[in-house]
Amino acid sequence: MLAPERRRYLLQELSVRETVRVSEVAHTLMVSEMTVRRDIDALDGEGVLRKVHGGAARLRGTQEAEPGFSVNLGRQRQAKLAIGRAARELLRPGATIAISAGTTTYCLAGLLTGLEGLTVVTNSLTGADVARRSTGGEATVILTGGERTPSEALVGPVATAAIRSLHVDICFLGVHGIHPDGGLSTPNLAEADTNAALAESADRLVVLADHTKFGIRALAPIVPLAAVDTLITDAGIPDEVRSSYAELGVNLLVASGTGEPA
Template identity: 50%
Template sequence: MSDNQNLLAEQRRALILDEVRRRGGVRVNELTRKLNVSDMTVRRDLDVLARQGAVEKVHGGAVPVADASSHEPGFEAKSAMEMSAKEAIARAAAELVVPGSAVALSGGTTTFALAQHLLEVPDLTVVTNSVPVSNVFETARRSQARAALPQQPRGSAVVVLTGGTRTPSDSLVGPVADRAIEGLHFDVLFLGVHGISVRGGLSTPNLAEAETNRRFVESARRVVVVADHTKWGTVGLSTFAPLDAVDTLVTDSGMPGEVREEICEHLRELVVAGEPRTAEAP
């Protein structure tokens, strides 16, 4: 399958997911007319979304998952969602990083994508509670060691993994992680979220992860949320920060125009991957 076909499939599934969330459920025949695709294509898309834990299939269509506020998909399941959007967000977010910074990366598949771009930024100190993020830097370090490079590579980083109890999304949380974070000070925090909204702020379905994320936010001079457009309007079980705690939101071009206007009313800066940056509000 070509990249264009993959992209179209991702866009189509994003539209289906938006429709399910907005209307509280959709029927297959409605989607075939709206998207101008076959019944079989819609059913395949619903199968994919159901496997990812994004929707629940019912006879003739799909509805939102019943326990959306407390349901936490695993890392692998979330990795398959909005892949193109996450990659675009990661590239845009990496441009915000200054060489020599102390950077914190929370758990999540978008921060995992970002970590791979940070390999090229020199002299970073990276603190993370994400096992996959830590593995990105460790794999790069081992690869450089095997190559027996004569000098320290340009993108080398000092990485600190917090420790703690592992969540379904491969984040380390709990008292050990909280104590490791609370005594540190970061130039910038890149934060992945389960949901973001005006009412719910930044939220997660995991109570222990909420507390660890609070410590991250309290320890950061600048808070940057990296979240694709499907996260807007989602509210998890526990809010760990209000929307005004966020300095910058980096998202993708799938974010609707009216939502962008709403975001700009509450945040200092909105960065849409692939589009020119707007001036940051004072």
């Protein structure tokens, strides 16, 4: 079992129980207790649970908190890979692009092999690392700086100011929610400002969002739907939702397939 799956299991258990014990989780998942402790340490560092003696405890208000990166990475994994592959087809060597933080955009960042002369601007700690590795260190990767969120995003005034000083050809933006009236949104106020700056820095805004993001209107708006040039989603989107967004004039691209196994 991969780390994202183990960590998702831990959080699922804590959604119905106040605490979990390391020994019980290790036995259920058939892994070592040391592995479970490392997972708990990582999730405690992301602020989505509390490490206690012998296990982990649920945080108050966890349901309202922004999920950690490793938790989200395991959700809709195959759909995100398919979306990333469809987004990759929009790129050409020598492009200057922005990639926002998020797990779907992370999948795109891992698919940049073979694109020479890329410049990648990102506010994602994980995205910067995987972009560098997927291009064999050949791409110019610019990390914005800023304050770190549980989703491994760099946000706040420092990140926003850095982004507003730059210009890119395409911005690939991941979002928490897409709504006909509310546009693109996120639960994090600072991340909304930073993502808006990313969107405004680009000649073309491409949104990467799996089908579960549709109909969600989170706390902080980023940009309206009218600002989106292309919205890439997966084949899980219901026909009626697809039709309703087409009627709104959204250029919706549905990625074929489900990506490669994680």
